[in-house]
Amino acid sequence: MKDIVKIDKVSFQYKGSSKGLLKDVSLSVKQGQTLLLCGASGSGKTTILRLINGLIPHYYLGDLKGVVNVAGFDIKNTQLYDLAGVVGTVFQNPRSQFFSVDTDGEIVFGPENIGLPAEDIKNRAADVIKDMNLYKLLGRSLFELSGGEKQKIACASVSALLPEIVLLDEPSSNLDVNAIKELKKAIEIWKTQGKTIIISEHRLWYLRDIVDRVIYMDSGSLKGDWEGKEFFALPDKTIRNLCLRPVNIEKKFIGNYLNIQDKESYEIKEDADFIELRDFFFSYKKKPYIFWRKKFDLADAKILSLNIPRLRLPRNAVIGVVGNNGTGKSTFLRCLCGLEKDCTGRVIINGIEYHGKKQLDISYMVMQDVNHQLFTDSVEAEVLLSMDKEDKERCNEILTQLGLDGLKDKHPMALSGGQKQRVAIASAMAAGAKILLFDEPTSGLDYLHMVKVAKMLKQLADSNKTVLVSTHDPELIKLCCDYVLQIDNGRAVGITLGSA
Template sequence: MLELNDISFRYGLAEEEKEKDLQDIDLKIYDGQFIVFAGESGCGKTTLSRIMNGLCPSFYEGDLSGSYFIDGENAENKTIDQIGLNIGSVFQDPRSQFFATNSTDEIVLAMENRAYDRDVMRTRLKEVSQRMDMGSLLDKCMFMMSSGEKQKIAIASVCTVKPKVIMLDEPSANLDPEAMENLAGMLEELKQEGYTILVLEHRLYYLRKLMDRLIVLSGGRIIRDIDSTAIAKLTGKQMESLGLRVLEETRLQYSPLAAEDDSPFVEMKHISYKVKRKEILSDINIRVQKGEILALTGQNGAGKSTTCRILSGLVKESGGEVYINGQKCSKGKRIRHNFFVQQDSDYQLYASTVYEEITLGIRSRNIDRDEVIGLLERLHLRQYVNRHPGSLSGGQKQRVLIAASILKKKELLILDEPTSGLDGKHMRELAVLLRDIAGKGTTILLITHDMEFISLVADSTVELANGKTSEKRKILRRIPQE
């Protein structure tokens, strides 16, 4: 059992803030429970998880008060390594916890660090790989794996040391619907085996049948602790009032596509792409009208990000042509027309404050401070204007980049998984904001697996599979699946 009594915490790097990042947390977690922690971005979910797995304050320095017990023993007297034997963590981006380039080496690394007997390591590797049906992923190069496959490796590496508790931070953030279904099945098996499962998550529908408790945080405090019976009775309006996403799976219905203008703003014709003679894309055909919001969907590893990197001018196609506003565009010219918010936000953050980040690249005489502050307020970032972007939560970083993209006023906006790390409230507000700028003439291309978001924002979808694109389909309305 995990027991937290009157836990409060403030990061050392946030000294200018009066409020604590976590306040007055009283929580008991019983063995075998499946608990989901939810709430708006920056509400304290990740901080709470870092306290439970020992990273705060040992790694993330700050002021911690209160008491924390693991199976009746004071966690203050344990090292991070000792806590890790009880609580295994899978981070939001599994790559951030990888040390090996070979999948098998990564899975057994934790056992090697603890000097397990070689026969024990072989036995546990075999047990975990069979239980998780991942034999085909063993002894593979990690760089060639999809997000879902990497996550599977991360979970397997945690399971080999047999902790009592497995904690996952937004495990569905970059997964396609099929991979999310597989993840739910994997978590159900772990629950049946007696593990205590703690999940920090925004997308909730795929966990609805597994949850024993839904704990909602706001402003660093626990505001609701909902049991499984009450979870089943939650309405859409109640979820929205808590700033959360819906509990039902979103399905899309399409209408026949009307005849389109023969002069689309963006057109990709017969695009192909190869890497070392391996064909990644074979026949990509996409047409997007001015002011249209198109969602590009498909499984992890299908080539969606590669397609958008070609369109943005970051990568040169092997064959085919790209047209923008009726003009054939070379790789170099495309860059001037678009702003591309990539999936890994950390790789696009360069400045020392949020204000400097979103105005980066704009001449000072062209910066309208009132417009900047207004945009930050609309994206709920005003209070972080002088904060270092690296100190923000994943969802807040994502919103900083979206603010930067809007401020640049490019004709084409490309967003790769823009709702990764976004809670229900900010996801819905982002949908309204994108509809607003599309209405003013900006063309938007989204890469996303988020059907709830697509139903709120997109005009049409194109699916990518086997290196080819499907016919464009116009969205009619959303149908919640019971």
């Protein structure tokens, strides 16, 4: 097999950065090979992908030294549009690559953009939809999809271009177990088609039978190179020392928290310390009205995106919120913190009711896409913004706890996905709200930082905060969740004791 990707003695420093990220990196990838890039957040994995798809140096500016050759193209001298049919990329944040407003249009956008005949476009779309089992997502608005569903559409749109090389940046970060299995099938299909696949990933377990080769990165350098079988046979202690997520543990308990109907439900006693939720009804399908808004009633059950008449949550605890993609976890969190104005819900704490704007006063939410809530020009300023009164000493303490103290003067948008997540978590800690909500806080984090986040969530609960964390990571639940709440089609179907 010939080398389809050749990176020769490459060093790169992003414009505006005080130090280089990649340091004299050399890497060759053979045609048809499936390669896994792993390593801590900020180690350079995404930068490698940006070199291969040409975003460096044509979009992300900086000082690039060395040679990058992809499928015979010298990246420095090749325009991005010339690589469109050669390299396809599924980004960590799929919204950043969408061009349409609906799923059908997004799937065929690439083939349309390169001017394929209508019949070819239809055939490609039909094949992709069948291979990736996307029938339930057809005819949907992209704005109504969950994070995992958006990721699936992004994979489909790339697949429709039939590229020689497929790059995936944290493709499973927002997916539930069933969706990960479908993603694995998609990768297997690409593999049988002879495509070269390069995956930057923190979740490792599902790639065991797919990956031919594993590259470990640390601080911008290649520090490990194994055959796939050799890597997945490494002892658990070795994997932990590399700050990687477990390669085996998820298979042992991954189903325990995503299907809890058979587990004994936890009943909150009347004299227990709890937060009560009442009349949490919400629908994305707006009801027509002329003079006043009609409240939801039993007849609305079929259109409700959230249908929780009453729910008691233990106070001062970490509660994992689980469920499949699109089942209502994020909607539940948004309604709980008062972001959805049409939600009829009330929060009752110690006999005091909070509704609407008052819910915003007692809660703080870290969104799944943290780019929506990063506003300032430095990490330090971002954390200080969340405080009622600026307290730089407390700010520095939080940044140190989350491993961000060395980045406090950096612009938040210049950070990696995992680093941005930690900045948002730092802002939540600084806000001082009674209820703290986290939507997939570890989706872009390596194992070491996941452990740190779990520790911080426990500390928040120990400081009289009620913490709800929507997650697909069973490792996180095992590390810190006192209780597990399952959401299924907008309903709270059960709450059980966790593993923490």
